Amino acid sequence: MAAPYSDDLRQKAVSAVERGEKKSHVCRTLNISRNTLDIWLKRKKQTGTVAAKTNYRRGPKPQIDDLEAFQKFAEQYGHLTQEKMAQKWANPVSRMRIGQALKRIGFTRKKKLMATEKERKKPEKSFSKKSEVMPRKDLSILMKLE
Structure with a gap:
């Protein structure tokens, strides 16, 4: 706007x-x-004034108003998924609203553990076999010679 x-x-x-x-x-x-x-x-x-309106809220009112109470709730039930937290919250809220409220209070989502690049097994490369590899013959040269 x-x-x-x-x-x-x-x-x-x-x-x-x-x-x-x-x-x-x-x-x-x-x-x-x-x-x-x-x-x-x-x-x-x-x-009596022509000044623009200030300090007004855009969009719908948040369903989770009391962030202090929600922070205590999140600390207690933080091990649950957002969907299960939504079921345990006093008022009916969606999983998405729980996620938005968690973001407002500074909590992050659980992340799946993944192997880092160093921990992954890399295929072993053998450079000793390189000398055994036969050079590729160019068939177009052979055909011209015949």
């Missing part, structure tokens, strides 16, 4: 309309839409 217009621009537009200038002229001059100007005028009438 784009950044909100500056408070200075908002104030200039509203004060120009209050001075008696036409809304369409103000909109063309400041390169804003008519709807935007109408919203600013409405906000000025309702709240």
